[in-house]
Amino acid sequence: MVQTPASDDMDTLLIRSARFRKEREADWRQLEALVKRAERSGLSGFTLEETQTLSSLYRRGANALAMARTISLDAGLLTYLENLTTRAWIVVHSNREPLRAVLAGFFQRTAPAAIRRCAKHIVLAAVFFALGAIVAYALVISDPNWFYTFVNGGLAGNRNPQASAEALRATLFSDGETFLDRLSTFAGFLFTHNTRVAFLALALGILIGAPTALLLFYNGMILGAFFAIFAAKGLAWDLFGWLSIHGVTEIAAIVIAGAAGLRMGQAMLFPGLDSRAHALREAGKDVGRLAMIAMLMLLVAALLEGFARQLIQDTTVRLAMGWSIGGLWLLWFLKGVGLGVDKRHG
Amino acid sequence: MANPFQRFLAWRNRQKSIGDTKQIDVHTAEGLVLKLTLAAPFQRAVVVVLDQLLVLLVLILFIIGYFYSGINTLFNSALATILFYLTTFFLRTFALMVQEMVWNGRTLCKMWFGMRVISLDGTGLKSGQVLVRNLVREMEFFLPVMVLFGGFTNFGFDQYMAVAILLVTVCTIFFSRRSQRMGDYLANTVVVMDPKPVLLADMAAPSHGDLRFTFTKAQLDHYGRHELHVLEDVLRVKPAKGKKERQRQEEKQLTIAQTIARRIGWNGRIVGGQVRPFLAAFYAAQRDHLERRRMMGDMRENKFHTEPSPDEKASP
Numbered sequence: 001m002v003q004t005p006a007s008d009d010m011d012t013l014l015i016r017s018a019r020f021r022k023e024r025e026a027d028w029r030q031l032e033a034l035v036k037r038a039e040r041s042g043l044s045g046f047t048l049e050e051t052q053t054l055s056s057l058y059r060r061g062a063n064a065l066a067m068a069r070t071i072s073l074d075a076g077l078l079t080y081l082e083n084l085t086t087r088a089w090i091v092v093h094s095n096r097e098p099l100r101a102v103l104a105g106f107f108q109r110t111a112p113a114a115i116r117r118c119a120k121h122i123v124l125a126a127v128f129f130a131l132g133a134i135v136a137y138a139l140v141i142s143d144p145n146w147f148y149t150f151v152n153g154g155l156a157g158n159r160n161p162q163a164s165a166e167a168l169r170a171t172l173f174s175d176g177e178t179f180l181d182r183l184s185t186f187a188g189f190l191f192t193h194n195t196r197v198a199f200l201a202l203a204l205g206i207l208i209g210a211p212t213a214l215l216l217f218y219n220g221m222i223l224g225a226f227f228a229i230f231a232a233k234g235l236a237w238d239l240f241g242w243l244s245i246h247g248v249t250e251i252a253a254i255v256i257a258g259a260a261g262l263r264m265g266q267a268m269l270f271p272g273l274d275s276r277a278h279a280l281r282e283a284g285k286d287v288g289r290l291a292m293i294a295m296l297m298l299l300v301a302a303l304l305e306g307f308a309r310q311l312i313q314d315t316t317v318r319l320a321m322g323w324s325i326g327g328l329w330l331l332w333f334l335k336g337v338g339l340g341v342d343k344r345h346g
Numbered sequence: 347m348a349n350p351f352q353r354f355l356a357w358r359n360r361q362k363s364i365g366d367t368k369q370i371d372v373h374t375a376e377g378l379v380l381k382l383t384l385a386a387p388f389q390r391a392v393v394v395v396l397d398q399l400l401v402l403l404v405l406i407l408f409i410i411g412y413f414y415s416g417i418n419t420l421f422n423s424a425l426a427t428i429l430f431y432l433t434t435f436f437l438r439t440f441a442l443m444v445q446e447m448v449w450n451g452r453t454l455c456k457m458w459f460g461m462r463v464i465s466l467d468g469t470g471l472k473s474g475q476v477l478v479r480n481l482v483r484e485m486e487f488f489l490p491v492m493v494l495f496g497g498f499t500n501f502g503f504d505q506y507m508a509v510a511i512l513l514v515t516v517c518t519i520f521f522s523r524r525s526q527r528m529g530d531y532l533a534n535t536v537v538v539m540d541p542k543p544v545l546l547a548d549m550a551a552p553s554h555g556d557l558r559f560t561f562t563k564a565q566l567d568h569y570g571r572h573e574l575h576v577l578e579d580v581l582r583v584k585p586a587k588g589k590k591e592r593q594r595q596e597e598k599q600l601t602i603a604q605t606i607a608r609r610i611g612w613n614g615r616i617v618g619g620q621v622r623p624f625l626a627a628f629y630a631a632q633r634d635h636l637e638r639r640r641m642m643g644d645m646r647e648n649k650f651h652t653e654p655s656p657d658e659k660a661s662p
Contacts, residue, residue, distance in 0.1 A: 083541035093470030284532025
């Protein structure tokens, strides 16, 4: 307690809680000013002493609040202290982790760890996708008319069961494109079918995951149907190369986004022993990271589709490049960058 | 009360009962329990739409600048389209996210309306949490809305899914104890009204020891904390401006003073000019008394408390 000068007649006339307030008011005003400054121009402009003053004033303010709650019945004072302490708490705990550290942590630890934790979901999502592809492939091979059931006209372009082998080949190998054409392919990609599918796969996780599975299955079907019509003309290997160069990355991204959706659905359907809110909170850590990984991979896929696919016209080189990039992703997911299991996470 | 809309919201909140504003407890890492007021879902929706409109405004300015500065003549139309697409994509996806990261849980419109995002884990808001709650907003709100807008001509499977997602989103917020949407649940965050520390004058300070009005302990045993706070609010009301209104105000205060005097058995007469000094002196004496009782563990929440002061028990 701060000393009250006994000689001050006015002070002895005050009731206890008013004296309590009078003794500390200067501290609170100073804390208020510091908090206001920190919120306007950030903590980086603070000197060492100012930072120390802030934290010690915060602690004193919190103490005063705890004490005022028990001894004071001045509602105006209680509201003020409540608000002041909350404001100071927000400032004292503000996020001071530099962006570089956040990014480094993401690439080295948290992203690969999230992938490994969600391995089961990723496998499940991949199975849904593969099942769709196999079913559609089998159906279209047996009767080409099934193709129109799975693929709508806009997506197919001039690739359909009636197209000649030459026409189909032309969609796989092209030349004479300018740099600008490639750039617009890249930009266009960001808004194309597959990016939307990846986002939708994640968003549909909100509906307890079931539509995510359906969506993955359906998009697998589209892929299977395409394969079937190219295979019928003996172009399966070339299509494989054409798809691999960006598709390995892109389809992996869709599967990972789908896995994030499934993870969200799991938290809602099977929250375990804790509350649903708690399960979602736990899932959220992984869902955010998987979403970021998927976005990153889609961006890389867009670059590959825009540039590499047009620059490289040889199927073998396309295959080698596509799958080695896929291998690099896998290496990242398995190894992080040098660090093992993320210990900061349960 | 900076802008008309805020004033409207304040008015609307006044129309509702006080019990309607939802308060939550946040346990800080230091073990302190803080009380915060939740932002209403309706207000949050408005703020988020305004934030998006702001992004749109920047985008429009960008386009106008693009054409008026003559840059458009330097490129061909393909490149212009690309630039436009890329800017739209990055602005739309990251503008709000970056604002919340840089300004510690606030966007421009959130600041304007006095709201902020805080973390429920008792420490500060982390970048990861901001990222998750913003990404999920795209998915639980903006994506289905855009799919719906795309479905004016043919309302198909996608549109039914979009409606389902929007339904889930709205239900989640309204059934949530802390008005959290799915993104808030996943990120463990909550949107609250930014607390504004305003130190009001101490109503007990000036009038304590006003010798015209003294009260015995027995006279102070009638009321509790609730009545004291109501009286504090009465004392804080500033004198009204209009003559008629001031008269009504004074009449009201006189009624309150007379009711108190009757209840506690105060003998003196309260004449016109003494109403406020009487109320102020009674407030100070009553607060002092109740605070002393609290120190002894006698909380006296309201006037229905039963325990009399020990002195009263001693003297029958």
